[in-house]
Amino acid sequence: MKRKSTLNRRSFLTRTSAIGGALYLGGCDKLSQSPSFRDLLDQAEGVTMGVQRFVLTSRSLAREFSEKDISSTFKANGSTGVDDPTYEKNASEKFANWKLVVGGLVERPMSLSLDDLHRLPARTQITRHDCVEGWSAIGKWKGAQFSALLQTVGLKPNARYLVFHCADMLEPGSPYYESIDLIDAFHPQTILAYDMNDAPLSVPHGAPVRLRVERQLGYKHAKYVMRIEAVSSFAFVAGGNGGFWEDRGYEWYAGI
């Protein structure tokens, strides 16, 4: 009698855990697709950003490495080229006739050539690039200090974000874009990089310029930047979440 009850108990436990496990798994997939549950999960991003911004001073620098630490292979992730005749023509001319357009909520909208960018105060940094997928690579970047560019164009008082419009499309009809706020825009390590590892930025890595925003993950580092727009809100840009990957569920604040 005792034996029978133990067996029943065991099979009850096994069945309960099996059913529980299945419910748990199916439930997690359902919850993953429920808009209200996703909204709840997304609340964590605000907490993370609030806490990180609290502990990060505007001067806290991402670690800089030495020449010997530079990765021998640096994976070019996302787009590795741009399928567009104008871009291809510019690339074949080494971007001699290419212009970066800066506009939106700025006092002096302008178009800058690669030479113009080279004339802005430059910064060189050997930093670690952290992909959201989990890998890291170390590269040497040289570019125009973004704060210097912003001082040249002058931000209007209601400008809150800088949106980077890019030439590449990871999906048809959806050009890549990204956005950062003024805290990151004025950070000393935020640069528009035109050189990588002592050579002009190659096409796979985002020629002619890519953003480096070193305290955030790789997808914030927009490649193939064509136009920069100062805005008061990015709610009306593309999907409204501030970036190509942000429109696909990734965090806008990518410091984690």
Add this chain to the structure above:
Amino acid sequence: MEAASIGASATRTDGPTVVYRHALPVRIAHWINVVCLFILLMSGLQIFNAHPSLYLGSASDPSQRVLSMGAVREADGTPVGVTTIGNLRFRTTGVLGLSKGIGGELENRGFPSWITIPSYRDLATGRRWHFFFAWLFVLNGLAYFIYSIWSGHFRRDLVPTQTQVRHIGHDILDHLHLHFPKGEQAKHYNVLQKLAYLLVVFVLLPLTILAGLTMSPGLDAAFPFLLDIFGGRQSARTVHFICASGIVLFVFVHVVMVLVSGVWNNLRSMVTGRYRIEPAE
């Protein structure tokens, strides 16, 4: 706070006695932890699957790779899952590197779909789950720490007594024979339990959190010493994975011990606080 003490209300009688074993805050913290750890593990494996390799150092240098999972094709074209740990290669088709997705088709993925959240491949959603429950886990842990210091739970219930340390050999033998304490002795955690809990509470869980924080490029800028503690971001990622495996091992042993030492009694004590003690022979 007498009631919080293990066995504080026990009286000596000949029959089984019921003692108040787990205080309410400990019970609440325990079950929140169960939910958090399950979700953190499974969403963590989703995140791991986005790049199913581990390295030592700052960057993902292939020469510093310590573990990787993936699929390769054999000479006849059959895909096989391969897991590499150091220089050792294992065929892990069906589980690691190559397994059936929710559509029933074999796919190239690190851990199988039945152990990831979501079950299908979705890094963005995995991250959302992971970070939400990481916050819940950390806040729950902080509340537990504050309560346990304030109430004396750590000092009274988790620190082994001198007598217990002296008899540790005897305790190990008892455990191996699945002899569990009765009577007066059963009112306290035994020394192996205490050491296991101390290791998890003070070493494994904090180390997992620290290693996790070190993967954040933002926090690395705020606290660069994190990188020095672990020897680089990729080392931290590896440590995070190893610690998580340690927690899985702990949970497995913990659940086995619960099952063999009286599942209903243990479950009830973690739900209502009440634990039945058999008289000593």
